[in-house]
Structure formats: C-alpha cells, structure tokens
Amino acid sequence: MIHKLAEVQAENIGQNTSVWQFSIVLKNAVIGDHCNINCHVFIENDVIIGDRVTIKPGVQIWDGLRISNDVFIGPxxxxxxxxxxxxxxxxxxxxxxxxxxxxxxxxxxxxLGGLNIGKYAMVGAGSVVTKDIPDRALVVGNPSRLIGWLSENGTQMKKIKDFKFEDNQGQIWIEQNQSLSKA
Incomplete structure (x- = not known):
C-alpha cells in the first residue's frame, strides 16, 4: 500500500509493504516485504531495507544505510x-x-556513520551512538554506554561479572562493571 500523498520512485519494494503520506523513496532504494514506512520518512538511493522493518515518522534513511530484517527505528x-x-x-x-x-x-x-549495530541490540531513546554496538547490548545516553544485555525476546539478561563474548565481526569484547572494551 502506497499512500496517494507519498512520492515513491523506487520499483524494488516488497509485497505488503506500506509507505504512508508525505514520505519520499528515491529510485534505487530497495525495501523488503511487510515493512511499515510511516509518514514523513525520506529514503535515499543507496539504501537496502530488509523484511518486516518498521520506520516511524520523521526519519531520514541516507545513502549507505543497510537495515536487516525485523528492525525497529523509532520516531x-x-x-x-x-x-x-x-x-x-x-x-x-x-x-x-x-x-x-x-x-x-x-x-x-x-x-554516527560507519557503525554496526548488532543483532537484538537496543539503543535507548535520545542516545548518541559513536561506536559499534555489539549483539544483544542495551545502550543509553550521550555518548551511549552499555547498561545491560538482552535476550532474543528483548528482556534484560542477568548481569554476569566480567562477561566476555565475540561479536559478529570476530572481535572479542569484555564487559567489566558496565564498561565495554575490546579484548
């Protein structure tokens, strides 16, 4: 469903995707199935958006963004x-x-540009992200800081002292006293 007041130049938009009023989608953008692109969203050309993505109002998706499946982007x-x-x-x-x-x-x-936000990660409202966010991390603040870890269903996991893990790029991380550092 493409609202009659949206300007959609892209032809590569998946099935059952909604683009609401006053949104603009440029010609070379790729958008997956079952997405919800709310009103007042701008999507540039060199953009790939996966399936079942929700983008709330007032968001601009600039060239270079790669958004995987089942992502939520708040207003x-x-x-x-x-x-x-x-x-x-x-x-x-x-x-x-x-x-x-x-x-x-x-x-x-x-x-900020050039970063990776990991699987199941959650960035709190108003946060300013200046570094990569590992899988399942819960970050808040300016600059954003790690305050916990999330399970696949989005609930916060219990704290584990000196937690060590490998992210999806093979980098080893260690969390000590709510501070995250590369190993």
Whole structure:
C-alpha cells in the first residue's frame, strides 16, 4: 500500500509493504516485504531495507544505510553518513552503517556513520551512538554506554561479572562493571 500523498520512485519494494503520506523513496532504494514506512520518512538511493522493518515518522534513511530484517527505528532517529559534511562537497563514497536483524533504535537517537549495530541490540531513546554496538547490548545516553544485555525476546539478561563474548565481526569484547572494551 502506497499512500496517494507519498512520492515513491523506487520499483524494488516488497509485497505488503506500506509507505504512508508525505514520505519520499528515491529510485534505487530497495525495501523488503511487510515493512511499515510511516509518514514523513525520506529514503535515499543507496539504501537496502530488509523484511518486516518498521520506520516511524520523521526519519531520514541516507545513502549507505543497510537495515536487516525485523528492525525497529523509532520516531525522529537521525543517521549520519558523512564525517566531514560541507555544503556542496560530497565524499566519493558515503559511510556505510549496518543495523543488524531485530535491533531496535529508540526515538530521537543519533547514529554516527560507519557503525554496526548488532543483532537484538537496543539503543535507548535520545542516545548518541559513536561506536559499534555489539549483539544483544542495551545502550543509553550521550555518548551511549552499555547498561545491560538482552535476550532474543528483548528482556534484560542477568548481569554476569566480567562477561566476555565475540561479536559478529570476530572481535572479542569484555564487559567489566558496565564498561565495554575490546579484548
């Protein structure tokens, strides 16, 4: 369903995806099945959005974003795709940001470019994300900081002292006293 007041140039939009009024989707964007693109959303060309993704109002999905299946993006989330933005000066390639499956990003969060937000991770409302977020991490604040770990159903796991794990890029992380560092 594409609302009559939406401007959708893209032809690669999956089945049962809704694009609501006053949204703009540029020609080369790819959007999966069963997505809900709320009103006042802008989606650029070099964007890939998986299946069953919800994007709430007031979000701009800039070139370089890769959003996996079952992701939730809250209202007015801000993505950055250029570390040195200047008027009328464009990089050869925009930063690529990966949002892994079943991640959730709360309202008004800001996500800097070139980062990876892991599977099942949750970014709290208003957070400013300046570093990669590992799988299942719960982060809040400015800059965002780790405050816990989540199970697959989104509930917070019990704290484990000196928790060690490997993220989806093979990097070993250690959490000690709510602080996260690379091993």
């Amino acid at each position: 007015n989330v801000t993505f950055v795709n250029d570390k040195l933005p200047r008027s009328k000066q464009y990089p050869d390639q925009f930063l690529q940001t990966q949002i892994q499956e079943k991640a959730s990003i709360g309202a008004n969060a800001t996500i």
